[in-house]
Amino acid sequence: MKKPQNEMKMSFLSLSENERLARVAIGGFVSSKNPRIDELTDLKTAVSEAVTNCIVHAYRDTVGVIEMTARLTDDCVYIKIRDRGCGIEDVKKAMEPLYTTLPDEERSGLGFSVMESFTDSIAVKSRLGYGTTVVMTKKLRSKI
Amino acid sequence: MAVYIADGGEGTIVAKITGEIDHHTARWLRMDIDTAIQDRNPKKLLIDFSGVSFMDSSGVGLVMGRYKNMKERGGKVALTNMPDYIEKVMNLAGMDRLLNGR
Incomplete structure (x- = not known):
């Protein structure tokens, strides 16, 4: 990754009201790049999913800390979302479309x-009992 | 976030959702829509997304749950006024076939 022009790090509790907080934060962080509306929506949606996973799965029946780090280069945003929750037993399986361990709770x-x-890219690292780290990158294609 | 229930005629109820749909808000929307289904026993539930400003996959779960609920009662679900970004999420689950009652 190129040298970042800006960087932020925040941590918050795994409460469902903080899903919105994380979306607003990432939207504000990339706003200096004048991203397109669809790029902004994509980023907010991806962050919302990652944070929701921490709340629903990693810290199920408990409340823990979620860390979000974001870096911005000239044309790319890097986002890392980390929890120290229960971890994922089989990451490959968890990433299969429509696979859920919680169908009764209407998780899709x-x-x-x-x-x-x-x-544009996603990497997931997880260790049972230690937590999960999701790293996503997205190119910001247009500038006004 | 709110849902407004209206009579759409011919046994249809329209659930117009406004605001953001995520895991936090979906539980309240689910409760309000299910209460309306129970009270009015409609043949068709039309979910109107014109007032939705954000949706992640929790919205897909919300639609899947209402689809199951209506199917058990012999009814149908249709989706309308979905902005492109919502359709993009719905497409991942093949839910776009419910768009406009298709």
Whole structure:
């Protein structure tokens, strides 16, 4: 990755009202680049999915800390979302479209599919009992 | 975030959602729509997305749940006025076939 021009790091509790907080924060962070509306919506949606996974799965039945780091280069945004929750046993399986461990709670099993579709790259690292880190990058194609 | 329920005629109820749909708000929307289904027993539920400013995959779960609920009652679900970004999320689950009752 090229040297970042700007960087932010925030942490917040795994409360569902903070899904919106994370979206607003990433929107504000990239706004200096004048992203297109569709790029902004894609980023907010991908962040919302990653943070929701931390709340619904990683810290299920408990409240923990979610860390979000973002870096901005000339034409790319890098976002890392990390929890120290239960971890994912089988990341490959968890990333399969429509796979969910919580169908009774009306989870669609599309979280990772949305993250994959709405960004340019995604990497997921997880260790049972230690937590999960999701890293996404997206090119910001146009400038006004 | 709110949902406004209106009579669409011919056994249809229209649920117009406004604001953002995420995991936090979906539970309230679900409750309001299910209450309306129980009270009015419609043949068709039309969900209107014209007032929605953001939606992630929690919205897909919301639609899937209402689809199941209506199907159990012998009814149907249709979606209308979806902005492009919402259609993009719905397409991932193949839910776009419900658009405009297709």
